[in-house]
Amino acid sequence: MRVPDLFDRRGASARPDPARRRRGAVAVGASAVAMLTLAAVTQLTGVAAAGSIASGTQFYVYPNSAVMKWDAANPGDSREPAIASQIASQPQGIWFANYNPSTVQSDASAITSAAAAAGKTPVLVMYNIPNRDCGGASTGGAPDTASYKSYVQSFANGLGTHQVIVILEPDSLALQTCLSSSQAADRDAALAFAGQAIHAADPAAKVYMDAGHSSWNSPSAQAAALNAASVKTSADGIFSNVSNFMNTSDEVNYDKQVLSALGNPSNLHIVVDTSRNGNGPAPGNPWCDPSGRALGQPPTANTGDPAVDAYLWVKPPGESDGCADAAGTFDPALAYALIVNGPTRSSSPTPSATSASPSASPSNSPSASASPSQSPSQSPSSSPSASVGSGPCHVTYANSSTWPGGFTASVTINNTGTAPINGWTVTFRYNGDQKVTNAWGATASQSGATVTLTNVSYDGSIAPGGTLTGVGMQGTWTSSNAAPSNFTLNGAACS
Missing domain, CATH: 2.60.40.290 (Immunoglobulin-like)
Incomplete structure (x- = not known):
């Protein structure tokens, strides 16, 4: 079964804030998929946890991801063994960032069916809320709330009865500065509808709502935003740190404070994006392709903390934030840097003395930071x-x-x-x-x-x-x- 290409080329440049953003996938040839299939699953073991996701859950690796395509096309690159073993082999978020209402149901069905056949759980990222990114670098999404609800219902109908994790609309609750009170109310209602529609269509689905990250809004402010979106009745928990670099311990502490401000509802748990936070945030918390960052905790549901359902790689490592390359582009230099900057690594190649960094293939998911600060222009200026x-x-x-x-x-x-x-x-x-x-x-x-x-x-x-x-x-x-x-x-x- 061919896993569909879900993403558009809507890129983003940046915001001067520790906020973040996006990633995606492009198609690889059938032979490349076959070659990589055995490496495409991360085996996770453990005993059952008290959270919403069993600690033995095995996550699905999307064979059409940008890193898979690069890996298949560059077998002679000296960095390829490290990138293949430490990034391409890991399960990562699959972004639904292109508003395609006519195909979203079949797109979702193809992925969930393939994952179920492999006995794995996919991590799907829904990113099409109206007024996405407050009209900034990753502007787009559904044209209005009614269209969004219809789109989400089609997405939900494509999930089948398979276990899936849905990361519902990054930034949608942390970033609302551009919305009027009526628009904010519409967004809250749309998010509540989305969580309920997904659960109704697929009772095995787990839905998580946006908690921003620990250096953004206060726990009480984020809890108020989540409460307005009916998180207690529409979701299984909250997510934080998507496409950012905050330390895992800081995120868990922050998320627990958010849940405490919500009254510690027993049905809500935590997931944290650990894809690039191995060295924590860069000095000053720049979010756009900062140097010196490293891969974080590999994806796992065996967190050892009953409040934390999983550590996930929601943002695919090696895909640009929009500074090193066009947003969403897989850059092997960025990917390799995340590996070598970590405290330990294996399969560490030494680049040949005469090789230059190969050009990267563009990814098809948008990448953007979300923050309260002003967005830079997305259109490049002429070379000065x-x-x-x-x-x-x-x-x-x-x-x-x-x-x-x-x-x-x-x-x-x-x-x-x-x-x-x-x-x-x-x-x-x-x-x-x-x-x-x-x-x-x-x-x-x-x-x-x-x-x-x-x-x-x-x-x-x-x-x-x-x-x-x-x-x-x-x-x-x-x-x-x-x-x-x-x-x-x-x-x-x-x-």
Whole structure:
């Protein structure tokens, strides 16, 4: 049975807040699926827990995910063994982010039937609420509440009677700043309807509602939002930390405070997204592809805490937040960094001296941060600077997104010489008042207006004629975001 491609290409850039977001899947060939099937299931064992999900539950790995496609297409990449064994083999969220009312029932049925045949439980992420992302980077979803309810009913009808976990509308309750009181009431009613419709159609389904994360709203405020959406009668629990990096212990403590503010209803439990929180949040809590992050607790229902039903990888690791690449793109450099940044790892390749990071295949699920702060522009600006020197030096800097007070930018390095570059340092000078706050694919330092970028372990080599992408930064500005100049590569002027 072919598992359908569920996701659109609606991408997102960023928000300067510790909020987050999205991921997805693209199709792989039948031979690749067959090759990966045996690795596509995580075996989880344990004794029954007091929560809503038995601790021995085995989660389903979606064979059409972006990491599966990359893995099948890049068997010779030195990072492939680590990515295959530590990311592709793990079950991850399957996002219903494309509003396709005519196919959603069959899409859901295909996945739940395939998972049931394998004896596994899929994690499905419903992401189509009207006014999604408050019109920001991941704007979209159903056009109105009536359409949403019809869409959800079709989705529910496709679940069959199989056990599934439904992560219901990330950000829908943590982010409502754009809604009027009547719109908020409509959303609350829509979410209550969704939980009830899913339970009515599939009594084995477990539904979890949005609790944001521990650095966003207060427990009492989040509990009030959940209560307004009838969480006690429409859901089996709450979820937090989707696509963010907060420590698991902080999330569990926060979620328990939310449940306490709800009166500790016995039917509600907790799930936490642990996909990228192995090193906790980056300094300052940047959410958009921050460097230094690591894989977190692998997905399991054997949590050892009766209040916590599962630790899940809701956000697929290695898919960009919209800074390193277009949002939702699977980037092997990001994926590999999550592995090597962890405290322990196996199957750790050493990239060949002449290989550059391969270009990533775009994922089809949107990615966005949700936060109370202003969303940056999703449309890339034109490249503010492209400098080419007389020697083997070609460095291009381009704004990826800008918003009042902030920006993201990418740096591309072309080796136009005849010898490989083994280790690189790029410097340039900002002509505005920009300050770099975060970088990926490089370590960054800034002295006055001068920025220095130095390769990290996995992208220091560029073959002759090769091009290195996946390097970039996020920053702030006050009065001017003027184009930089004075580029050098390993000390050689590029202007």
